[in-house]
Amino acid sequence: MPKQVIVQPSIDAIEIIDTPIPVPKDNEIVIKVAVAGSNPKDWKHPLWKNWAHNSGDDIAGIVHSVGKDVFEFKPGDRVAALHPAGKKNGSYAEYSVAPDWTTFHIPQHVTFQEAATIPTAALTAALALYADMKLPPPHDAADLATGNKIPIVIYGVTSAVGAFGAKLARLSGLYPIIGIAGRAGDYAQTLVDYVIDYRQGEDVVIARVEEVLKKEGFSGKASHVFDAISEGGTLEATLRFLDANGGIVSTVLPPSHFAMDKENFKYPPGVTAINSAVPLVHSTHKDFGYLWSRYLGRLLADGRLKPHPFEVISGGLHGVLTGLQKLKDGKASATKYVYNVEDTDNSPPTSGVSSSGQPHSKPHPLATFPFPQ
Incomplete structure (x- = not known):
């Protein structure tokens, strides 16, 4: 069964659990994640500090399935996407979910590692x-x-x-x-x-x-x-x-x-x-999210916009803990930490990583929050 990462609030452990492939709702896209990216907000925001969940939001991969109202994307498309912060099926997983309006096609000359540096930032x-x-x-x-x-x-x-x-x-x-x-x-x-x-x-x-x-x-x-x-x-x-x-x-x-x-x-x-709270592109600023996601794809395609420098953390999903701890310790300098998800099965768990076949806790009551103004 596919796996996803549950990040503990203390950032001293993660749990890798078995999770069924999500079924997309109306405007949702299910993406087979090739590369996930980390951001400081994945551990830093106060609302995260008492909530174990899959906090990853940067996705790069291949469209697996689409909801009934999606018309711009189809299975097999190479895409990058911004997952809605605080909701289930984050990017630290083999399969993640994003709305179609914060998903964009990535040109062939842009790698999945490069693409994973883009959505949130x-x-x-x-x-x-x-x-x-x-x-x-x-x-x-x-x-x-x-x-x-x-x-x-x-x-x-x-x-x-x-x-x-x-x-x-x-x-x-x-x-x-x-x-x-x-x-x-x-x-x-x-x-x-x-x-x-x-x-x-x-x-x-x-x-x-x-x-x-x-x-x-x-x-x-x-x-x-x-x-x-x-x-x-x-x-x-x-x-x-x-x-x-x-x-x-x-x-x-x-x-x-x-x-x-x-x-x-x-x-x-x-x-x-x-x-400037980016979760607003999933609530009050949906049109802005739609227009700018499309525009980012265009700017990448013609070379006007370049991705951010990145470092691949080894171990696939097992490496998420390492990446988040490096962010927390201030070790990142002009670099984005990304994870090749396909490397997960070939790497042994590291310290602080456990595996479970059971889903984690019930949804948190703050799961649909925007960052406070």
């Missing part, structure tokens, strides 16, 4: 830039070609979300793109116009951002900030260089959970602050 970046910050998308960037510059600062630019934010910002013609990074400075140089090393300290980061903006003809305060980290002090740092009178900031994690002083952190009245 690229859709999060697109949501932040275009749905939330209302920046001009690549297909509507004519005004910027006439010389009107829009700057953007991306904190965590070499994370998968930050890197896709920079790539999309480049396609949109934004300038200057200022990236704040650390160990992966060389990779950051390929993405942005200016790189600032956060390891130099917060005061230096603030001064350098203001220096670059003034050099490029702006006031010294940032009008658009994309915080692709949103914890460990980045929320507070970005607030220091954000324009308090009309600036807009998008965060990938909610400040109410991840600010240093959760009770008292707040943005000035003149700032528009949005938590």
